Amino acid sequence: MIERLAKHRTLVFSPTQIKAFMVTRGRVYAGRPMHKSEQLLRLQLAGVPVPEWAALDRGKRFDPPHWGEYVVVKPETNSGARGVKIIKTRTLSDYGVSVEQFKRDRGNFVVQKVVYNHAFGKIRIQTLFDEVLFARLFRFLEPVRFDTDADMQNYQRLFVTENTKAEHFDSPEVFALAKQCFRTFDDVAMLALDVLLDEAGNPFFIEANPGGNTWHFSSAIVGQMLRARGVFLEQQFGAFDRAGDVLAKRALQEAI
Numbered sequence: 001m002i003e004r005l006a007k008h009r010t011l012v013f014s015p016t017q018i019k020a021f022m023v024t025r026g027r028v029y030a031g032r033p034m035h036k037s038e039q040l041l042r043l044q045l046a047g048v049p050v051p052e053w054a055a056l057d058r059g060k061r062f063d064p065p066h067w068g069e070y071v072v073v074k075p076e077t078n079s080g081a082r083g084v085k086i087i088k089t090r091t092l093s094d095y096g097v098s099v100e101q102f103k104r105d106r107g108n109f110v111v112q113k114v115v116y117n118h119a120f121g122k123i124r125i126q127t128l129f130d131e132v133l134f135a136r137l138f139r140f141l142e143p144v145r146f147d148t149d150a151d152m153q154n155y156q157r158l159f160v161t162e163n164t165k166a167e168h169f170d171s172p173e174v175f176a177l178a179k180q181c182f183r184t185f186d187d188v189a190m191l192a193l194d195v196l197l198d199e200a201g202n203p204f205f206i207e208a209n210p211g212g213n214t215w216h217f218s219s220a221i222v223g224q225m226l227r228a229r230g231v232f233l234e235q236q237f238g239a240f241d242r243a244g245d246v247l248a249k250r251a252l253q254e255a256i
Contacts, residue, residue, distance in 0.1 A: 009255035015190045016212035026256045029189035031212025035076040036110045039208045045184040048177045048205045056109040064089040072112040115196040115204045118143045121164045123195040130179040131246045133239040138164035174203050
């Protein structure tokens with residue numbers, strides 16, 4: 001039986017990183033953690049809009065007239081928005097000669113222009129290859145401001161989804177951009193794209209979350225919580241059928 005199966009053409013897909021499992025042949029699509037700067041570069045290569053950003057290098061200055069009154073500072077390797085701050089740009093420039101205040105245990109940092117919409121937080125778009133499996137828009141419960149000197153208060157206002165109400169999102173224009181992204185992420189097939197809207201409604205892609213811990217149809221924390229609330233993400237676009245169809249198509253095209 002094993003010998004017979006070994007003669008079949010093979011294509012492997014895993015949402016998360018593959019470590020111990022080895023294949024003798026065939027294409028392997030698997031999640032892979034990436035630094036934030038690499039994600040932004042790959043999104044730019046895909047031709048989708050991203051906010052202006054730069055590495056937080058020693059001695060670098062950030063001019064408020066160009067970058068805006070506030071900027072986002074995020075660790076290269078964080079997850080779940082941990083370590084993300086919104087700070088006044090002039091404060092960052094004051095410390096431009098030394099980045100030690102941001103070092104701690106999180107390595108390098110990225111500085112990003114603030115993209116802000118007073119009514120909406122982020123949009124999460126889950127894709128598998130060039131198919132959208134689900135999309136959620138996080139609406140603020142009340143108009144959000146971030147005009148205090150308290151980093152944590154600004155962060156909580158803008159990034160913590162517990163302060164929002166989630167709803168289905170559907171936009172052919174934004175989805176067309178989302179479908180372009182997987183082509184520049186090499187052998188990562190599943191992306192959880194985070195998108196922000198500015199006040200004019202223009203989308204900006206900020207992260208792709210290629211590590212793969214985003215299968216929230218049935219994940220241990222988010223997925224189970226949503227299902228307990230009667231939210232079944234797969235029902236929006238028939239995600240399981242879409243996933244099965246695109247995997248079957250890829251297997252027929254690429255299996256070796």
